[in-house]
Amino acid sequence: MAKCKITVLKKTFYEELANEYCQKKTGLCEAFEEGQEFITEHAIKQPEDFPCGWAWSDIQKCVLTMMQGGNFGSTWQWMKDDDTMIACCTDGIRPVIFKIEIIER
Numbered sequence: 001m002a003k004c005k006i007t008v009l010k011k012t013f014y015e016e017l018a019n020e021y022c023q024k025k026t027g028l029c030e031a032f033e034e035g036q037e038f039i040t041e042h043a044i045k046q047p048e049d050f051p052c053g054w055a056w057s058d059i060q061k062c063v064l065t066m067m068q069g070g071n072f073g074s075t076w077q078w079m080k081d082d083d084t085m086i087a088c089c090t091d092g093i094r095p096v097i098f099k100i101e102i103i104e105r
Contacts, residue, residue, distance in 0.1 A: 002066070002067040003104035004039070004041075004100060005038070005101050006038040006047075007035070007037050007038075008033060008096060009086070009097045011096050014094070018094075026094065028094055031096075038050050043068065044064065059100060063100055066083070066101075085099075085101075086098070086099055
């Protein structure tokens with residue numbers, strides 16, 4: 001099976017939404033750091049060092065698709081490179097953006 005690298009590209013925070021909807025003060029996601037990388041050879045199982053099950057659940061379908069030979073480039077005409085996808089977690093207050101890339105087939 002393929003090997004996949006997941007890189008944290010960006011952490012974002014919508015303070016106006018947090019102030020209006022969150023019960024307590026919050027900020028950027030504390031689980032990840034920009035530039036952090038994770039390598040996986042398993043499309044289903046969350047990497048042991050990947051700190052957030054919610055984020056893994058959100059990006060896992062992209063990881064699975066790519067590790068099984070699918071892509072979001074030539075097939076879906078979305079990404080410039082068949083071996084790369086940009087995805088994010090579904091936290092609407094402080095989403096984290098990931099680059100998912102195949103590094104070995």
